Amino acid sequence: MGAKATFFLFFTFFALCSSFPVERNYVPCKHLVLFFHDIIYNGRNALNATSAIVAAPQGANLTKLANIFHFGNLVVFDDPVTLDNNLQSEPVGRAQGFYIYDSRNTFSACLGFTFVLNSTHHEGTITLAGADPTLKKTRDISVTGGTGDFFMHRGIATIMTDAFEGEVYFRLRVEIKFYECW
Amino acid sequence: MGAKATFFLFFTFFALCSSFPVERNYVPCKHLVLFFHDIIYNGRNALNATSAIVAAPQGANLTKLANIFHFGNLVVFDDPVTLDNNLQSEPVGRAQGFYIYDSRNTFSACLGFTFVLNSTHHEGTITLAGADPTLKKTRDISVTGGTGDFFMHRGIATIMTDAFEGEVYFRLRVEIKFYECW
Amino acid sequence: MGAKATFFLFFTFFALCSSFPVERNYVPCKHLVLFFHDIIYNGRNALNATSAIVAAPQGANLTKLANIFHFGNLVVFDDPVTLDNNLQSEPVGRAQGFYIYDSRNTFSACLGFTFVLNSTHHEGTITLAGADPTLKKTRDISVTGGTGDFFMHRGIATIMTDAFEGEVYFRLRVEIKFYECW
Numbered sequence: 001m002g003a004k005a006t007f008f009l010f011f012t013f014f015a016l017c018s019s020f021p022v023e024r025n026y027v028p029c030k031h032l033v034l035f036f037h038d039i040i041y042n043g044r045n046a047l048n049a050t051s052a053i054v055a056a057p058q059g060a061n062l063t064k065l066a067n068i069f070h071f072g073n074l075v076v077f078d079d080p081v082t083l084d085n086n087l088q089s090e091p092v093g094r095a096q097g098f099y100i101y102d103s104r105n106t107f108s109a110c111l112g113f114t115f116v117l118n119s120t121h122h123e124g125t126i127t128l129a130g131a132d133p134t135l136k137k138t139r140d141i142s143v144t145g146g147t148g149d150f151f152m153h154r155g156i157a158t159i160m161t162d163a164f165e166g167e168v169y170f171r172l173r174v175e176i177k178f179y180e181c182w
Numbered sequence: 183m184g185a186k187a188t189f190f191l192f193f194t195f196f197a198l199c200s201s202f203p204v205e206r207n208y209v210p211c212k213h214l215v216l217f218f219h220d221i222i223y224n225g226r227n228a229l230n231a232t233s234a235i236v237a238a239p240q241g242a243n244l245t246k247l248a249n250i251f252h253f254g255n256l257v258v259f260d261d262p263v264t265l266d267n268n269l270q271s272e273p274v275g276r277a278q279g280f281y282i283y284d285s286r287n288t289f290s291a292c293l294g295f296t297f298v299l300n301s302t303h304h305e306g307t308i309t310l311a312g313a314d315p316t317l318k319k320t321r322d323i324s325v326t327g328g329t330g331d332f333f334m335h336r337g338i339a340t341i342m343t344d345a346f347e348g349e350v351y352f353r354l355r356v357e358i359k360f361y362e363c364w
Numbered sequence: 365m366g367a368k369a370t371f372f373l374f375f376t377f378f379a380l381c382s383s384f385p386v387e388r389n390y391v392p393c394k395h396l397v398l399f400f401h402d403i404i405y406n407g408r409n410a411l412n413a414t415s416a417i418v419a420a421p422q423g424a425n426l427t428k429l430a431n432i433f434h435f436g437n438l439v440v441f442d443d444p445v446t447l448d449n450n451l452q453s454e455p456v457g458r459a460q461g462f463y464i465y466d467s468r469n470t471f472s473a474c475l476g477f478t479f480v481l482n483s484t485h486h487e488g489t490i491t492l493a494g495a496d497p498t499l500k501k502t503r504d505i506s507v508t509g510g511t512g513d514f515f516m517h518r519g520i521a522t523i524m525t526d527a528f529e530g531e532v533y534f535r536l537r538v539e540i541k542f543y544e545c546w
Contacts, residue, residue: 336509
């Protein structure tokens with residue numbers, strides 16, 4: 001076989017290969033750990049509160065989470081995001097969105113929110129959605145999209161309750177593993 | 183090296199290349215049919231209800247769906263999921279989330295929910311979002327993400343109203359076709 | 365050509381192939397500009413209104429957006445969609461979904477909605493989610509899925525406030541850039 005044929009083959013293979021679409025990666029192509037801090041308005045903490053109950057089932061009110069696993073409460077939040085578990089650390093952005101307690105048999109919420117990051121490290125948004133059964137040690141939700149530094153990204157976020165104080169404060173640790181990075 | 187060996191190599195390379203992960207597939211790579219059952223709280227069925235109205239437009243209340251195509255009602259649900267259309271069948275998980283009636287000209291809702299599956303067949307979550315014009319025989323919404331057995335999956339879900347009784351009970355048949363499976 | 369050269373080529377091709385990750389396209393594969401028009405119900409405009417406040421924080425009501433940057437207001441909408449900025453133009457579909465004002469320091473909302481398009485140009489749905497800091501000239505949200513003509517599409521939508529009149533009317537210009545088209 002001559003060099004000519006070899007090069008012909010080379011370019012044929014090259015063309016075939018380069019027309020192949022996408023390689024899926026089971027190792028995260030990007031990885032991020034964020035903490036966010038939620039202080040629910042209870043009628044007496046207006047200055048510190050970062051979230052508020054805005055809908056409740058019949059018979060409940062907007063300053064106390066409802067009975068029966070808070071079923072039916074819609075909470076809106078605008079929580080500071082930090083890189084470690086300290087509420088006083090310099091925030092790198094906000095977690096903005098809502099959760100709706102949607103179980104009558106356990107504590108579980110439907111989560112929909114966006115990390116709006118704005119720091120020297122990251123500039124962009126990460127949008128997440130999924131089910132959050134809050135009593136489980138870890139739970140996975142979907143990263144459905146992103147913008148800026150996270151343009152078109154997708155992935156999985158693993159959530160842990162890092163701390164909580166009664167029904168007023170909780171802190172979540174969110175480990176975001178992107179598997180589609182662009 | 184002979185032509186035979188060259189062709190052997192050619193096909194080896196070709197096979198290697200073409201075995202690389204992803205190619206867009208217009209035939210579903212995974213397929214699932216699920217039913218879920220929604221019983222709306224009406225003030226008298228607390229024991230059976232699986233969902234509740236938690237927000238309503240001005241002048242409406244939380245135990246009866248609003249006039250004008252229920253526009254403005256936010257309903258939170260935690261519905262049993264079965265593999266057939268029988269409410270008494272062994273549930274394989276829950277459908278948890280919300281719908282918001284969002285049309286003043288027809289019955290239509292904005293749907294956001296997660297199938298939380300936990301059975302011998304499936305373990306994981308599937309998150310869906312989209313518009314549900316409930317009077318159409320079938321309507322398509324997006325599968326925006328998944329975890330566990332449905333890690334990073336995307337697809338389309340075709341929804342049919344399989345049965346309903348007045349404004350209190352309905353059953354949806356959801357045919358999920360995944361086109362991105364990982 | 366000797367065996368050595370052949371193997372060299374083999375590994376070169378192999379490396380080339382396996383390094384061909386993704387054929388991702390940073391130029392949109394589809395592009396769309398849509399306008400939508402939102403008229404919030406204020407207790408006196410029932411005939412014209414296209415949206416309504418259905419949840420509010422403690423102390424606020426459903427006919428006036430709440431103080432402190434409307435934090436906690438959930439608004440449901442069913443807005444006409446046009447191809448230009450004229451509310452009287454022939455609509456090509458509806459934008460249906462919700463926004464939740466979720467900041468106490470600026471005007472910002474969590475957006476979740478679907479374009480339901482039904483015209484000679486487009487037939488299908490586009491589902492979007494993300495953070496909308498409404499005072500910024502442009503802001504990006506994620507296109508998380510689509511159906512019909514937009515089957516499995518993903519992308520980025522750039523939103524601009526094209527006009528507004530007090531707290532009752534606003535018009536958004538949405539430039540949708542799909543980067544994953546199928």
